[in-house]
Amino acid sequence: MDMHQLSLTDISRALAAKEFSASELSSHLLARIKALDPQLNSFISVTEELALSQAKAADARRANGETGALLGAPIAHKDLFCTQGVRTSCGSKMLDNFKAPYNATVVEKLAGVGCVTLGKLNMDEFAMGSSNESSYYGAVKNPWDLTRVPGGSSGGSAAAVAARLLPAATGTDTGGSIRQPAALTNLTGIKPTYGRVSRWGMIAYASSLDQAGPLARNAEDCALLLQAMAGFDPKDSTSLEQPLDDYLAALNLPLKGLRIGLPKEYFAAGLDGRIAAATLAVVEELKKLGATVKDISLPNTQHAIAAYYVIAPAEASSNLSRFDGVRFGYRCENPQNLEDLYKRSRAEGFGDEVKRRILVGAYALSAGYYDAYYLQAQKIRRLIKNDFVAAFQEVDVILSPTTPNPAWKLGEKNNDPVAQYLEDIYTITANLAGIPGLSMPAGFVDGLPVGVQLLAPYFQEGRLLNVAHQYQQVTAWHTQAPSGF
Amino acid sequence: MALERCDVEKIAHLARIGLNEADIPRTTATLNNILGLIDAMQAVDTTGIEPLAHPLEATQRLRADQVTETNQREVYQAIAPAVEAGLFLVPKVIE
Numbered sequence: 224m225d226m227h228q229l230s231l232t233d234i235s236r237a238l239a240a241k242e243f244s245a246s247e248l249s250s251h252l253l254a255r256i257k258a259l260d261p262q263l264n265s266f267i268s269v270t271e272e273l274a275l276s277q278a279k280a281a282d283a284r285r286a287n288g289e290t291g292a293l294l295g296a297p298i299a300h301k302d303l304f305c306t307q308g309v310r311t312s313c314g315s316k317m318l319d320n321f322k323a324p325y326n327a328t329v330v331e332k333l334a335g336v337g338c339v340t341l342g343k344l345n346m347d348e349f350a351m352g353s354s355n356e357s358s359y360y361g362a363v364k365n366p367w368d369l370t371r372v373p374g375g376s377s378g379g380s381a382a383a384v385a386a387r388l389l390p391a392a393t394g395t396d397t398g399g400s401i402r403q404p405a406a407l408t409n410l411t412g413i414k415p416t417y418g419r420v421s422r423w424g425m426i427a428y429a430s431s432l433d434q435a436g437p438l439a440r441n442a443e444d445c446a447l448l449l450q451a452m453a454g455f456d457p458k459d460s461t462s463l464e465q466p467l468d469d470y471l472a473a474l475n476l477p478l479k480g481l482r483i484g485l486p487k488e489y490f491a492a493g494l495d496g497r498i499a500a501a502t503l504a505v506v507e508e509l510k511k512l513g514a515t516v517k518d519i520s521l522p523n524t525q526h527a528i529a530a531y532y533v534i535a536p537a538e539a540s541s542n543l544s545r546f547d548g549v550r551f552g553y554r555c556e557n558p559q560n561l562e563d564l565y566k567r568s569r570a571e572g573f574g575d576e577v578k579r580r581i582l583v584g585a586y587a588l589s590a591g592y593y594d595a596y597y598l599q600a601q602k603i604r605r606l607i608k609n610d611f612v613a614a615f616q617e618v619d620v621i622l623s624p625t626t627p628n629p630a631w632k633l634g635e636k637n638n639d640p641v642a643q644y645l646e647d648i649y650t651i652t653a654n655l656a657g658i659p660g661l662s663m664p665a666g667f668v669d670g671l672p673v674g675v676q677l678l679a680p681y682f683q684e685g686r687l688l689n690v691a692h693q694y695q696q697v698t699a700w701h702t703q704a705p706s707g708f
Numbered sequence: 709m710a711l712e713r714c715d716v717e718k719i720a721h722l723a724r725i726g727l728n729e730a731d732i733p734r735t736t737a738t739l740n741n742i743l744g745l746i747d748a749m750q751a752v753d754t755t756g757i758e759p760l761a762h763p764l765e766a767t768q769r770l771r772a773d774q775v776t777e778t779n780q781r782e783v784y785q786a787i788a789p790a791v792e793a794g795l796f797l798v799p800k801v802i803e
Contacts, residue, residue: 324783417763431762460769461762529749532742540723547724550796554789558799562724570726578725582716582735583742585723599749601759606752608760641741657763681764 226251228704231296231390231444238285238295245285245295249278249339252297256341256388259708263364265373265383267302268310269342277339284337293451294337300393301380302343303350304330304435305424313426314348314358314376317546317553317572327424328456329393329435336451341389345379348574349543350400350428352376353646354636357576362633365408366705367671371630374404380438381408386708391439391448395425397432398531399625399650402662405438406625406674409664409703411691412438413445415684417657418463420449421456429538430461432531432654441701442663442691446470449684465682473685474692479513481690484618488524489649494627501666501673502624505694509622512693517618521610524652526603531651532644533587533600539577540584546572579640608656615680620690623649625662625674653678661687664700672703710740 226248229237237243253271260266274297281295300306303313305323307330312318326334334340347357355363355378365373366386373382377394381404384392394401396414405412413436420435427433437448450470456462483506490499506516548554548568555571558564573581587596614621626646636642653660658678665675679686695701711719716736720727727735781794790797 320787322787324780324787418766457771461766463764463766523752526749526752529746533746533749544724548789549798550784551787551789560799561801563726564799565724566726569724570728573725579735579738579742581723581725582719582739583746586711586715586719586739586743587746589719589722595750596746598759599752599754601761602754602757603749603752605757605760606754608763640738641745644742644745655763 227255227387229390230440231447234296234390235292235447239290245278245281245339246275248295249274249297249341252341252389259386259388262369263366263382263386264361265345265363265379265386265388266299266342267312267314267345267360267379270309270340273309274339274341277334281337281339291336292447293333295339296337297339297341297389298333298391298393299341299344299380299383299389300330301346301377301395303346303395303426304393305426306330306340306343309343311343311426312359313350314346314360315573315577316359319359319553321552325424328421328458329452330424333451344383344392347376347378349426349539349577350376350395350397351539351576351580353399353403353643354631355379356633356637357574359574364633365630366708367408368630371632371671372407374407374630376400377404377438381405381410384410384438384440385705387704391437391444393435393452394438395433395435396654397428397535398647398654401436401438402625402650402660402674402676403647405662407630407672409672409701410438410440411442411445411661411663411701412436413449413661413684413687414653414659415449415453416463416659416681418461419453419659419684421459421462423456423458427542429535430542431538432535434654441695442688443474446474446688446692468685470685470688473689476689477513478509478690478693481509481514481620482618483509483514483516484519484614484621485516486519486521486524486614486621486623488521489623493648494624495629495668497668498624498627498629498673501668502622502675505665505675506622508694508698509690512697519614519618519621521614521652523603523606523610527607527652527655528644528648530600530603530607531647531655532583533596534604536580536584537587537597538584540581540588543577543581548572576640604655607652611656611658619679620686621678623676625649625676629668629671629673649676657681659684659687661691663691663694664703666700711736711743
């Protein structure tokens with residue numbers, strides 16, 4: 224089998240068995256990126272020199288007797304993880320010239336265990352979007368159909384892994400930005416519990432919602448990567464001090480007696496009937512593995528989009544105030560005075576969707592409106608959390624579609640932000656509540672991948688990976704690759 | 709409640725984002741669409757519900773007041789738009 228067809232787990236075994244070296248593997252993938260990525264536009268920067276030196280170092284460590292599971296494993300980072308000395312653009316003109324002066328904790332941790340960084344991946348500008356069309360570097364194409372979006376905001380991560388340009392990538396998820404692109408490209412992706420993975424060095428969008436996680440070809444690969452990414456970090460004030468589970472060990476637990484909840488609000492109007500059918504087929508498979516199923520209700524789901532589109536823009540307007548053209552990033556030509564410098568640098572440096580969200584956020588936080596918008600949204604946030612807490616008294620995991628529709632055409636929803644916001648309906652609740660969520664492949668509709676979402680109580684990433692892995696032992700959706708890649 | 713042109717101008721000023729005269733009608737219309745989506749929230753009865761700021765209700769961790777960072781002015785200024793003699797340059801503020 225060609226090296227690029229191997230999963231991260233296969234690569235880990237092959238490197239350990241010295242079937243090939245990390246240097247050979249990286250060179251092979253770099254050549255593949257060069258040949259195929261022009262069709263996809265999934266990379267913003269390819270870090271060839273860095274990759275080859277990291278691969279060489281990994282081979283040397285292995286020759287010296289080291290045996291780490293990720294030693295020499297090739298990955299790439301969504302371009303919002305600060306990478307020392309490498310452009311970290313966040314998909315924005317604002318940071319086109321920004322070479323990060325330090326490494327994000329996630330970058331540091333993965334480099335530490337010997338991962339080889341092939342480059343930085345395309346994304347919606349400042350992670351704001353569900354189609355990857357808001358990137359300053361252009362839209363990313365879905366390898367399953369080059370006329371369609373790969374989802375977003377981690378669209379570059381999803382397209383690159385789906386097209387077998389690399390076995391796994393990092394992403395971030397503020398309202399579904401790992402799970403939705405994973406669903407639209409036939410990958411497995413997990414958003415951990417809020418605080419599980421350090422946000423230090425991750426360029427902030429909405430700080431109370433942002434969380435990093437892996438996208439890969441299967442749950443086992445996600446477990447391998449998440450084990451290395453997660454953990455307490457004193458540099459992130461919202462990092463959890465909770466000890467980590469052994470995710471690989473959790474994969475093999477039996478599902479007998481697993482209680483699955485199906486929330487009726489996630490199977491309501493707006494859902495493509497064929498996606499509903501694919502979702503229920505997953506339930507049938509899990510029943511065969513010993514799970515029991517129960518209908519549940521998450522009654523405040525209908526208010527989630529409104530609350531999310533207040534909280535996220537409000538936090539974004541505050542976070543993005545740092546981009547002022549003074550100390551780093553884009554500065555306009557010939558500023559007339561300080562106010563002109565701020566206003567023109569931000570008007571020219573940010574794209575339309577980012578400016579829209581900043582304006583919505585600034586309005587929601589402005590004098591006289593704070594209680595009606597931000598505070599009300601935070602109260603609804605508690606109602607949504609309470610829904611989950613109550614549901615998890617009765618069930619162990621909640622299962623739903625990841626998205627109401629398969630990948631849409633490039634340009635189809637460009638002029639209608641509200642239509643795009645509505646696509647986030649099934650994923651944003653997990654961010655509002657802070658619980659972990661996973662999307663896994665569950666079939667195809669007209670040749671386009673369908674994803675199913677699993678949600679679990681706080682800290683139970685291991686449970687999600689377990690259920691997905693067991694499902695993937697008896698099904699083959701996740702092994703399907705797009706033709707042409 | 710729909711935003712008017714003057715509201716949008718005020719919000720853009722608060723956010724320090726320059727708006728072209730030509731962009732204002734389109735921006736106003738789009739913001740009103742988004743606010744239409746958000747305003748559905750006002751109908752939700754949240755009497756007696758405490759706002760949730762952190763999903764796990766964690767409070768800010770404190771650390772000992774020790775110096776952990778070293779001065780890296782050269783590194784940080786290497787990526788600045790304009791510097792001189794170790795200072796960040798901006799247009800003259802006081803005439």
